Amino acid sequence: MATTHEQHGHDAHAHDDHAHHGPDKGIMRWIKTTNHKDLGTLYLFFSFTMFFIGGIMSLIIRAELFHPGMQFVQPEFFNSMTTMHALVMIFGGVMPGFVGLANWMVPMMIGCSDLALPRVNNWGFWILPFGFAMMLSTLFMEGGGPAGGWTMYPPLMLQTGNAFPFLIFSVHLLGISSITGAINVVVTILNMRTPGMTLLKMPLFVWTWLITAYLLIAVMPVLAGAVTMLLTDKYFGTSFFTAAGGGDPVLFQHVFWFFGHPEVYILILPAFGVVSTIIPTFARKPLFGYDSMVYATAAIGFLSFIVWAHHMFTVGMPLAGELFFMFATMLIAVPTGVKVFNWVATMWRGSMTFETPMLFALGFVFLFTIGGFSGLMLAMTPVDFQYHDTYFVVAHFHYVLVPGAVFSIIAAIYYWIPKWTGRMYNEAAGKLHFWLSAIFINLTFFPQHFVGLAGMQRRVPDYAVQFTDFNEVSTIGAFGFFLSQFIFIFNMLACCYGWFGRKQTAPARVWEGARGLEWTVPSPAPYHTFEDPPQLPASEVTGVHDAEATHH
């Protein structure tokens, strides 16, 4: 490659003397692009915009909960904040964040030039801003945004005003976007690997995304079906979920969680892939138990389809149903445990250094495991009756989603940003960002375990005065965490735009312990990579097996 391209600047890629088509100029580059790197960048910028918006919503929630009594907002606005916070963070923040990483890294990791369906890729991304514009616009409508919770349970959800059809349509749009992205990932991974890269030589991030993509294809249509039935119940006189017309409100919950539980793993499996990539690099030691990691991921993917009703133990299922869903849910602890043990074994007797990506990956292992422990507690049905719909649950899923999924996205960006931009981030700022994030996230969510156990229910704008102390700590943590993220944003933008005199001096192999095809191309990665399938040297294979090790 004769040239390198600025990936993030809107104007800094003028010298394209290559015969291949370079990017368009100006804004049209981003609108028309079918390049996986451009689209990955767009996805990531979109994701962090949504993290910001959803973060503001969480601050409104936490500000109101700082003290008992209603200080700032009305209860229905509070409810629409909790509803929208969840929708924005899940569908706008975490999912596009991981799709952005997949866009950038999957082709570079398996040695192909782009995703298999580049135009679909463009379309999949550009649906999102419209979908979210529509969803967020409901906040300004008469009657306010949807306030029935992101789970959209009828009959409550059917009381939503003008916002209702807009919400349903935007959920459909987000679903279409996710499905196109997932199909693209599957087709790319199964068809476009460079010769020699067998399935069991793929980097684990690719594996986790392959399984995630299947989960997406399986469950997003289920969500679409569920919300469509809601729509017809409200406007076309059907009674799928209204008891008065012979329908069943609990049916919605079953259908929703048949989507919702695999969705939880959609949000965390790619995170497992990221952490399984970063820890070996900084431990300077191959991933321990590559095969068992793959099998564990597949097992978790399978189990995710048969545990949905643990979200609804209190609806009054038959005893046999409650027992089945309890046992199946507890079983998930086995493959998840295997993963954690494998990460620890990867670190064991390695030669570790603690650059920012490694710090976030280790923070992930610690804090995600805490979320896993509370998950095991929640799996036990009789005790879940006490935990259900309390702040204990809020603490649990935020532990797996924030220091879990979000930390892994942050770790991945620190890890690959020198590859993407050619510029190294500021390590001191990165470390400061990590420590502030780790401290504040625990301040935010750890006390929520206590208030939940002591009896504070979820989704309330006000609480009995006994819960004041812990809620104050939680609010302080939330504001601290939000503000700390600006250290990260500026650090990354400085890499994108070359602020503070940062030069494009990153070497091809940014981290000495890193393996994988992405490190064989220059930094920043050229606009087009691997137009011819590359050789796959054994030294770049991350999936190391004993059988092969003896052959070499």
Added chain:
Amino acid sequence: MSMKGWLARVAAGTAMALTALQAVAYTQTSNGWNMPTGVTEIAHEVHKLHMWVFGVVTIIGILVFGVMIYSIIQHRRSKHPKPADFHESIKVEIAWTIIPFLILVGLAIPAAGTLIKMEDTRNSEMTVKVTGYQWKWQYEYVGEGVSFFSTLSQESNVARQTGSGVDVTKVPNYLVDVDNPLVLPVGKKIRFLITANDVIHAWWVPEFAVKKDAIPGYINEVWTRIEQPGVYRGVCAELCGRDHGFMPIVVRAVPEAEFKAFLDGKKGGKTEVAAAAPGTASDAAPAAAPAPAATEVANAGAKPAAAPAAAKELGQDELMAKGEKVYAANCSACHQASGAGLPPNFPSLHGSKIANGPAEAHIEQILKGKNLMPPFPQLSDEDIAAVATYERQSWGNKGSVVQPSQVAALRK
């Protein structure tokens, strides 16, 4: 709020935080940061299971995090410059698959045992039907002909309005206090039939380890046997709209004899209920004391449809006085005590067409509801007449007086 006021609150809050460990949650057998030990056999078992699984994960956590921290300290490059290159061990991997599985079996067996007991509602000695409404609870003593509504106490309701200016820390049992507590006998196996009238709610009393969704069209069963007299508080646990956080549950558990007296009082007349209430409940005083008028209101809901057709005519003053109380208990959450509502979802009643128009339309709307407004057929003819009169003659409205007979005529 001014910056200064805000800072003062932060300072006060910090002072409170220092006394955190003395804070007691509304669940009196909780220490404020753990699950209550409870007052039923099942609740004790659930608490034990909770501590057991917590102990197990704590030990696993100490082991795993211990190994990680040791590795982070000992296997850093400065101490351990040459990495090992092992990357697989079938034996170790089988071990850490089998051992967690066995631990899970150790957790699942006692959990299944407790669950089976919890679901065994046979041989109950009495039944209470619990119905969730937006945003209150109705309790019916099945077979006794006694039924009443239970709503957030007036004191909490005033204090919790946005910008009320009331110091909620001074409100006794803020948000976990009701006008009419559910009174139950100790030592009896009580079966609850739980359902809802509008959206899904969940009836939760932590001290009993009872939480069950109240779902329209479903009747869920759950049971308890309370060991000791006392006042046990709970909340609605399933998001049910605007005032989800403001429909608490208070159960007053009393000895059998007192319970009998309570039921008899309920059957016989209206005011005995309030008189019977303060008897046992020393710390229930705020719950039971301010009830007389509201009790009467809710009390009348026992068999509203069967209310005598030949209702007597009431004077305007009487209707207005009663109407104000019915309004406070049933309407003010949305339409506000001021009648100004919270537009656009909850319209203002000032000069409203309904309140100034024909009485029939007004009564119909109360009986049948409209859009977000739930129907209120459970109120007696007298209460509906009173509240309609109150709405039609307050805030400058010029509607007619409504008599119970008009309501009775429209019920058919």
